[in-house]
Amino acid sequence: MADSAYKIDITGIVQGVGFRPFIYRLAKKFELNGYVTNTLMGVHVYVEGAQHALDNFAKSIEPQSPNISSIEDMQILKVAPIGAKSFTIEKSEKLSGNEIFISPDLSTCADCKSDILDESNRRYRYPFTTCTYCGPRYSIIRDVPYDRSSTVMDEFTMCPACQSEYDDPNDRRYHSQPNACAVCGPKLSLYNTKDKACVQVGDGDYISLIADALKRGQIVALKGLGGYQLCCDASNSDALAALRERKHREAKPFAVMCKDVLAAQNHCHISPEETELLLSPHNPIVLMEKRKASTIADNVSSDNDYLGVMLPYTPIHILLMEIVDTLVMTSANISDMPIISDDEDAKANLADIADYILMHNRKIHRRVDDSVYKVTNELPQAIRRARGYAPGIVKADKLKTPILAVGAELKNTFAVSRGSNIFVSPHIGDLKYAQTYELFKQSIHEFKQLFGVSPKVVACDMHPGYLSTKWASESGHRVIKVQHHHAHLAATLLEYGIMDEPAIGFCMDGTGYGTDGAIWGCEAGIVSFKQFKRISHLGYFALPGGDICAKDVYRCGVSLINQAVGRVDANQYEFLQDIASQNIQVIQEMIEQNINTVPTSSMGRLFDGVSSIIGLGSSSLYEAGAAIRLESVADKSITDAYTVSLREYDGLHLWMWESMIGEILLDLEEKTPIGTISAKFHNSVIEYIIKMTQIISRQSGITKVALSGGVFNNSLISDRAEALLRGNGYEVYLQRTFPAGDGGLCIGQLIAANEVI
Ligand code: ZN
Ligand code: ZN
Ligand code: FE
Secondary structure, eight states: OOSEEEEEEEEEEOSSSSHHHHHHHHHHHTTOEEEEEEOSSSEEEEEEEOHHHHHHHHHHHHHHSOTTOEEEEEEEEEEOOOOOOSEEEOOOOOOSSOOOOOOOOBOOOHHHHHHHHOTTSTTTTOTTOOBTTBBOSTTTBOSSSOOGGGBGGGGSOOOHHHHHHHHOTTSTTTTOTTOOOTTTSOOEEEEETTTTEEEOOTTOOHHHHHHHHHHTTOOEEEEOSSSEEEEEETTOHHHHHHHHHHHTOSSOOOEEEOSSHHHHTTTBOOOHHHHHHHHSTTOOEEEEEBOTTOOSOGGGSTTOSEEEEEOOOSHHHHHHHTTSOOEEEEEOOSTTSOOOOOHHHHHHHHTTTOSEEEEESSOOSSOOOOOEEEEETTEEEEEEOOTTTOSEEEEOTTOOSOEEEOOOSTTBOOEEEETTEEEEOOOOBOTTSHHHHHHHHHHHHHHHHHTTOOOSEEEEESOTTOHHHHHHHTSSSEEEEEOHHHHHHHHHHHHTTOOSSOEEEEEEEEEEEOTTSSEEEEEEEEEOSSOEEEEEEEOOEEEETGGGGGTSTHHHHHHHHHHHHSSOOGGGOGGGTTSOHHHHHHHHHHHHHTOSEEEEOOHHHHHHHHHHHTTSOSSOSSTTHHHHHHHHHOOTTOOOOOOOEEEEETTEEEEETHHHHHHHHHHHHTTOOHHHHHHHHHHHHHHHHHHHHHHHHHHHOOOEEEEESGGGGSHHHHHHHHHHHHHTTOEEEEOOSSOSSGGGHHHHHHHHHHHHO
16 A cells, blocks of 8 residues: 555646646656546646655656646645555546636647658648647637537547547647547648639649749638638738738738748847747747848838747648748738638638638637737737737736626727636727627627636726727626726736735826826826826827827827917928818817817827828828837937926826927927937837836835836837836836737726726
8 A cells, every 4th residue: 555645636727738648657757656637627636655756746747747838726635545556547527617727729849840741750741730739729629628529629530540649648649639630630621712612632732732822922811720811922022912902901010920930030130039939839920120131022011120920830831831931921801800710701701812722621619810929128028919828817816706807999808707817818809890899799708608607797998989898888797997097007017916015107008098088098107906096197189080090190290289389380391291281270170179179198199190290101001000100210329308398287297298399390390310309209208207207206105117008019118118217226017928008908907896896
C-alpha cells in the first residue's frame, strides 16, 4: 500500500491543451498510481505513492505544465490511499452547470508544422493537422466539457491510425479532439466564382492552384480558423486596388502574412518583443514600423508608418506561404460587418470579390477575427482581441453576483462574470450594422450557455443612443449605467490589481457620453472602481453635426479655429481649399447659433482637427485615420511643445487649448515643417498629462497614474507619457492586456457595476 495520497483540483485553461497526458507522464515519472480526469471545474487528479514522490509530483505541475495552458488555481487535499494499481486517464465527468474555462484557438505548433512539411510523415501536406498543443478550440466548440462529440469534429470518425494516437497517453495527439488525417478528416475543396462550380484537380492540390492564381494577381478567399479571409499578392498594387474596390475598403490599412520572422524583416523593423509576439501561439497581427525599403505595394497601408504583420497560423497558411511571398490577408466581410464563416454565405457574398474560394468541410461554429497588437515601451499592447485570445479571462476577487456588461457600440465586446472570473467576448464590431448587432445578441446568448450563467444585472454605457445600452434597457434585468471614461479607467485598475485604493486617471478617446450630456474624451481625475471624480478636461468646443465630425474632420478644424481666433474665412486657410465656402458658412452658423452641435472635450476630435488644419486631409476615410496620419508624420526628434495653459473654473481645471491652436497657425504661416508641428502637438498632450498629474497628486497625495482610452494606442503618446511620468516619480499603469480603446470597456463596466449592486 502506498504511503499517502493526494487529490488535486486544477482550474484554469487546462482542457484541450494536453494537460491530462502531461499529468499522466508526470505521474509515471514519479512512479505514482491513480487517475486524472477532466471535470466541469477543470482537471481532477488522484495520486498515491511514496510521500516524497507525491510532493515532487505536486511541485512539478505548475512549472512543467504545457506552456499553452494556464493554471488559475490548484487545491491539494491529503487523503487516504485507495490502493490504485496503475495510473490511468479517466473519461470526463458529466455534471450539471458549466464551470469550465475554454481555450482560445491556437496557431499550428512547430511539431505539427514539421509533420506537414515532412514527405515521409503520414500527414505530409495535410491541411487539418493539429495536436493537443495547437489548432482550433473556441471556434469549434459547441458545448462543454471539451470532448470530440461536443465539437464540429463529431462529423468525422477517426481512422484506426488516428484513433490509436488519440488513445495513447504517450502520443502528442492523445485526446486531441480535432485529430484527423487525410484518410478520415476534413478535406479541402475549391470553388471557382466565375464558373460557379467546384474545381476538380487530379491530385487535389488546391493550394498550389491558388498559389498560382495569387501570383497572377487574382484574389482568393480562404477558410481560416475563425472565418473566411481574403488574400492577394501584397506586392501587386493592381490586385490591391481591385480588392479595395470590390471590398469597398477605400483606405483602411491591410495586414499582411509573411512566411516567417525573417521574411517579415524585409518589410518592418522588428524588435525582440515583437518577434516574441509574432511567434506566440496566440499569433496576433502585430503593428510594426514599416521599412522604407519594403517591396509591398503602397496601397497596402498608405500614409501610415505601421504595417500589420502576422505569421501563418493554420496548416493551409503554412503550405501556401511555402509557395508565395508576402500576402495581404484580411477578414472576409463586407465593410465592417461580421467576418463570414459559413460556406454558403461565402459563395453568395464573396463571389464578386474573390476569383477562387478555398473551402473545407470542417465547420466554424464561432466566428473569430484576427487579433491586433502592438508593442509600446517594450511591452505588448492589445488593440483588438479575438482569435488566439478569446474567450479572455480576468480575475476579480470580490464579485457579488453574475453580471453581464454589454460594452460600447463601436468595437463592441461584452463580458459575463461567474464566481471570481470575468469572461470577455472576442471583438464583435460595430453594432450599427444589423448583422453585427445580431452577432452581438447571439454571442451573448451563447456565452451565457457556455459559461453556465444567467446574470440578472446588466451593466452598460450611459450613452442613450448606443444599441448596447438600448439592448440592456430592454433586457428586463436590472440595469446599471456606467460612465464611459470611468469604465475605461476602472478596467485599467483591475488589469493591474489596484482594487482598494484610488488612482489618478487620464482617459483620452474619441467619444464618451458625459454626465453633463456633453461628449467627453479628454478627462482627468481620481478613479476607483466605485467612482470617477472628474478634476480636469479639455476645454469644450463645438462639434458641428455631431458624429459626422469624426469623418469630416475639417469640421473639427473649422470649429477649433473659430473658437481660438474667430470666424473662419475659407480663403485664408489652405486646408479648406477643396471645401465649398458655402459649407464652411453653414458650419460656422451651426456653431454660432448652436444648431445641431454638441459640446465636446474629445481628444480624438482635437487630433482630427489639428490633422486637418496642418493639411493632412479633410476627411478620415477609416476610424481614427486622420489621427493616425498625424502620428505618422511626427518628427520624433522634436521635444518642444506648445503652450499648455490651464484655467481653474468651477472647481475644474480646463485645458485652454486655444493658445495652442493659435501657435499652430503661426507655425503654419512660418512654414514650419508639419513633422515639427505634429510632434509639438503630441508633446503638448503629454505635457498636459504631466502638469495635471502634478496638480492632482499634490492635492491628493496619490502617485499611481492609470492611462486608458483609444488615444493611448498612439505609440508616441503612450511611450512618452509613460516614460515621463515614471521619470517624475509616478507609478504608471497603461491599459495593455485588454484594449485601451472601447474593446476593453466592458470589463470596467462590469467591475464598476459590481460596486453599486
Ligand atoms: Zn500541434
Ligand atoms: Zn485518420
Ligand atoms: Fe472610449
